[in-house]
Amino acid sequence: MRWNDLTLRTQVMSIVLISWTIVGVFSVVTDVVQIRNSRAEEIRNRGDAFLAQVVSTLARVPPDSRSEAALGFFPAEWSVRVGTQDAATTLANGRDRPNLANWLTARLEHRGIAVAELSVADTVVDAKHDQSALLQLFKSHSGEPIDAESVDAFLVSVFSVRLKDDDEWLNCYLLMKNKNIVPLVIVGSIDSLVALTLLCALAFLIQKVMRPLSAMAVNAELIGRGEEVGPLVEAGAIDIRHTIIAFNRMEARIVLALEYKTTLLRSLGHDLKGPIARMHDEIRKLEPTAPKEQLLKRLETISDIVNSVTDLNRETHHDGELARLDLRSLVEALVDEQVEAGRDVTCTIEQSAVVKGRHNALTRVLRNLLENAVKYGGRTSVSLTTSNDMAAIHIDDEGPGIPAEQLETAFEPFQRLGATEPGTGLGLAIVRAIVVDQGGTVTLENRLSGGLRANVLLPLDTGVQPGRKM
Structure with a gap:
């Protein structure tokens, strides 16, 4: 079904729904991008502070003593393990962050730490149902159970660092509360969604739907002043087009009626003048009598009426x-x-x-x-x-x-x-x-x-x- 075959009510509802969808999707996408950028910023800043302390400390420890020294980092959200594998690269369901890895490498080298390789990845762990080794790392290290009732999920970021001239990997785990993106998007977008939706709906409605009605009102005013404006273009919703068609027909009938009146009065005056003139001439040939004078006066009265009708038609014509x-x-x-x-x-x-x-x-x-x-x-x-x-x-x-x-x-x-x-x-x-x-x-x-x-x-x-x- 074409757009113009819809009724005005359906068009208005469609405009509102389409505007709401477009603005809503745009707002949600914008908020999601901002939230993810904010999360990435948090991971970067906390990862930078984490590695600055951990790697700087372990780089000065002899390789044989690093595993024991790694257990000495006390914050509950930190966990450090020394191993032969890159834990970030092999992280299950992990999301790699190569740009963050390059940035952290530059930061460590700026601090005088020679880095051979560095990789970063993160993953979301369900604290209520997932009893994986990642959560066990933090439990065993902190000595206290994770409060799974207060937070549904955790975000675990893994930073794997291998120093130059060293075969071992320093696998650093950072635990953060995972922010649920849905309520954040709803709270952050509801005002802008409502305002933009109303604005788009009203603007589109006025521009698209009401234009034919405005044009019809203008033409009606001009027709009332005697101007010849011609038929309106049939545009808009189906019921508005039907109204415009009826309006055009009405205008055509009015013009036709006025032309008919003008033609009728002109013909009436023309057709009556001839017979009246001939009757007038014939009566004047009769002998002067009282009936003759009465007939002449009546004919002159009829002539005056005919002339008046002709004058009325001429004077009131455009x-x-x-x-x-x-x-x-x-x-x-x-x-x-x-x-x-x-x-x-x-x-x-x-x-x-x-x-x-x-x-x-x-x-x-x-x-x-x-x-x-x-x-x-x-x-x-x-x-x-x-x-x-x-x-x-x-x-x-x-x-x-x-x-x-x-x-x-x-x-x-x-x-x-x-x-x-x-x-x-x-x-x-x-x-x-x-x-x-x-x-x-x-x-x-x-x-x-x-x-x-x-x-x-x-x-x-x-x-x-x-x-x-x-």
Whole structure:
């Protein structure tokens, strides 16, 4: 089974287990090497002190008296025997240490002792069950039994030395308590194992598993702003890939629905304009009568509706490419436009704000709101602020305002709220469609001091790019 065919839960568990295994093995191997190096260091140092005393002493003793002199070394963990064989080389189950032998040879020669041969080996002896000659050497020499109950095993190191111009071997035995490596590894590694395992698991999880979800969230935000980001790459665990497939299908259906709406409205306006124009011409050929005038008025009403639908489709369609826009410059230019036309409009801008949007569309939005404010409210003030990654444009007028129950109704198409001047009632509908298309919101509210406030919120540009590649 391939990795991507696993579920997210299985992948997370596998990541944790694999990370634990890798870090655990590495830590255990490191601790084992350190413990063995520490043991070898102890054998070297104690062996050096042992041989420095024993060999230096026996080298000055006549060969005939060395066997008896060897028994005079009193430490319980020491035992010295003089023989004709190299005990270290012939040690049963022994581990040879040639590097240590070379180092000890150099140390003895540095002390003025001429060494012909030197070999080192060690072995572990079970004190509870093994009654070999090695343990008997220490028992008979120390005169006291070894406490086998307190320590399960002993490490016996054998140093065999043959001096120059001498046929006998000085076999020196050093007894040490054998350290159980398992509890030492557990105690020394548990903290690092836990910390490193958690670190590796979390890092791998965030990097590998969560990346497709992050890309999907980015694309969802960009689609909401009206950008065409294309389908996401199907990657990740099988359940995440199924989610991405459903997301891509949803995006395709949304794009198709919008294209269908645009085509439908365009076709509707085009197909109705011709017959209405012909009917209009035919009616005008009739003699002037009251029914004729009524028919003409009704046809003009139908024409206005058709033109309004066409305008709504054109105005809310994506007008230009998305680009980074400086709202400060845009607001100031529109306010200056109103001032030059002799209207009482002022603006207050706290700081610059950069958004990603379509210049022509946003210009149409702000101009529409400004003209409505001036037309129905007289004196108008505009302010620009930023907060929580959003740019806020507030347009305040001093008019009568709108009844609270009609604040949302004002954004519905063909709603004119009792206005007497000519118009289609599509201005605020177009404003909301454009703002929502670019990821923002627009609302109306009555001011406490009187008048109406229009609020336009647009997301600040954060430089986020579509997550097409993962």
